[in-house]
Amino acid sequence: MTRSAPAASATSRTAIGSAGAPAADARRALGARAEDAVVAHLAAQGVEIVARNARVGRLEIDVVARDGPVIAIIEVRTRGAGSYVRALDSIDARKRARVRRAGERLWRATFSRVRGVERMRFDAASVTFLPSGEATVEIIKAAF
Known part of the structure; x- marks a missing residue:
């Protein structure tokens, strides 16, 4: 009896974990579409895209762009229609600090020179x- 209980529990965890995967994939796909829209918007304005999803150690920057003499570190957000929080309001103090830290590291390592x-x-x-699908x-x- 004790042998079958852990096996059933492990099977249940696997089923729950795999059921959550499509939601995570959909969220990633939506985020990628949002980044695509931002990059297209910036490019249409003549802004140079330097990098997307730039890794700085364990941190990530969604979009790095050059707007003349300025390097823009851009945090991209989107929300579903039923969300209680606007996309821009979802960038809390902790996220701002992480993005700022990543940008400062990138500045020191690359752009300061x-x-x-x-x-x-x-x-x-x-x-x-x-x-309609338009962004x-x-x-x-x-x-x-």
Whole structure:
């Protein structure tokens, strides 16, 4: 009897874990679509995209862009239609601190020595997908 109980428990955990995977995949896909929309929006404005999903140690920056002499570190957010919190409101103090820390590390390691780059800015981007699938992008420069 004691042997069958752990096996049943392990099977249950596996089933629950695999059931949650499609939701995580859908969330990642939505995030990637939002980043695509932000990159397209910035490119249409003539902003150079330097990197996407840039890893800085254990930290990640969604989009790194060059806007003339400014390096923009951009946190991209989107929310579903039924969300109680707006996308931009979901960037809490802890997330802002992580993004800022990643940006500062990236500045010291790379951009502080790049000719023509004068400073860094931290932007926030909100992407809303309309029922038609079209994206609306709002970017707040120097958001934090």
